[in-house]
Amino acid sequence: MLLTDPKLLGALAELQVERKPAVRMASWTSLGIGGTTDMLTVCERRHLGAVFHLLRAHGIRHRLLGGGTNLLVGDGELPWVALRLGRVEPTVRIEGNCVWVDAAEDLGRAITTCAKANLGGLEGLAGLPGTVGGALRMNAGAYDTEIGKLVREVVVYRAVHGRIDTLPTDQFRFQYRRACVSTCDILLGARLELVERPCREILDRIYVCNFNRRASQPLSEKSAGCVFKNPAGASAGRLIDAMGLKGFRVGGAMVSDIHANFFVNRGRATCAEMQQLIEEVRERVWSAFHIELEEEIVLWVN
Ligand SMILES: Cc1cc2nc3c(=O)[nH]c(=O)nc-3n(C[C@H](O)[C@H](O)[C@H](O)COP(=O)(O)OP(=O)(O)OC[C@H]3O[C@@H](n4cnc5c(N)ncnc54)[C@H](O)[C@@H]3O)c2cc1C
Incomplete structure (x- = not known):
């Protein structure tokens, strides 16, 4: 150790x-x-x-x-x-039509707290697991919602300078499934600008998003969401599906038979097996379509 x-x-x-x-x-x-x-x-x-x-x-x-x-x-x-x-209360602070959320807060809980305060805009992210910090770092997105578009300010601990900074969005860029921060930066929270909307309406939209998610993703299996980013103008899931790779496996790692861009752990998969599966799928898509798939998931393999 x-x-x-x-x-x-x-x-x-x-x-x-x-x-x-x-x-x-x-x-x-x-x-x-x-x-x-x-x-x-x-x-x-x-x-x-x-x-x-x-x-x-x-x-x-x-x-x-x-x-x-x-x-x-x-x-x-x-x-x-x-x-x-660690979580430090209060993790969510409503300020008019803005909300300050702590990075350690569970994203789903933050969305529900905002809904109860009649603040919408985050509904598309309902059902997306993880913390607010992870969502900011990954610029999480689903159903026409991307967290980065709602952020007005981030609070970040910059390890290189050893200080906590508050950065307005023009100094902090979000890209497709990534925020432009150094790996040494720790996001501590963010201020989001939301939309005032009746709680009932927000909850209805959350219900629809959750319904769609359940219908299209292998939620009862162990996964890390989409493995690959969608290449420009294409869907990684559709490319993999077109290769007939749903159900394809290496040891305990398998391409989901519900959503081809979700790779699931069917029991005792190792990281080595999952990596082999990722490489195999990437190579097959490349040889068929000449499209290089890039990981969306974060690899901590060394
Ligand atoms: C079933 C399922 C469905 C999913 N659906 C979606 C989807 O629809 N859309 C989508 O975008 N994603 C989706 N994901 C992926 C994942 O949920 C998101 O990327 C999520 O935002 C990651 O948050 P996390 O807290 O789990 O981050 P982690 O997985 O713990 O970390 C991810 C990265 O963020 C960094 N990080 C975490 N916290 C901080 C912080 N405070 N400061 C700086 N860096 C930090 C980590 O170091 C790491 O690099 C899905 C995953 C699953 C399992």
Whole structure:
């Protein structure tokens, strides 16, 4: 394990950082894949600088974990610690037609809280699992809604400068399934501008989005959502489906027979099997259509 030095452990405890040793990342990811590592949960945002300093001084790398719903994590003993933000109340603050949401908040819960305050605009993202921080980082989108389009301000801890900045959207670009932030930046929250709308109307739209999601995605299986981004003017799922690859498998990793861009863990899939499946599908699509598929999921394989 990486966190063994008693001095380091003492210093982390003083900063009220919660430590879980030898965590199986498979239990913390929606794909159910991933080896073991130590997990640190930081609640006090003002302690982030000190935590980073300690880890760096001990030569320990970290990965920032949200809800683990868009990740493919490596097998075996992992060479980094998993860092999480603890929830700090209040996680959602309504300010007129704007809302401030904390990165550690569950996205679904934030959407419901906004709906109860008659604030809509996020309905398309209902049913999308994970945290607000993960949604911001991935610029999560579904059913004509993209979180980045609603963001007016983000609060970010910039590890390189060791300080917390509030950035208006013109200094913070969102792209298709990515926010332009350094991997050292930690998103702490955002202010979103929403639309005033009766709660009933918002809940009805959420119901429709959830219904469509249930009808088109393998929600009862272990997945990380869409594996590949849609190439310009095409749908990755349709290209894979056109190759007759639904149900195609490598060990326990399988192309879903409901949605061809969802790859599911049919039991004991390893990261190596999932990677092999990804490469195999990518190669077949390339040889048939000369279209290079690019991962949407985030790989933490080294
Ligand atoms: C069944 C299913 C359906 C899905 N449907 C959709 C969909 O319709 N549309 C869509 O866009 N996605 C979808 N996804 C993918 C996933 O839910 C989203 O990308 C989600 O926003 C990821 O959030 P997370 O908290 O789980 O992030 P994680 O998976 O934990 O992390 C993803 C990335 O974000 C980074 N990150 C997490 N928190 C922070 C933070 N606070 N600051 C900086 N970086 C951070 C991580 O380091 C990592 O690089 C689906 C996934 C599943 C399993």
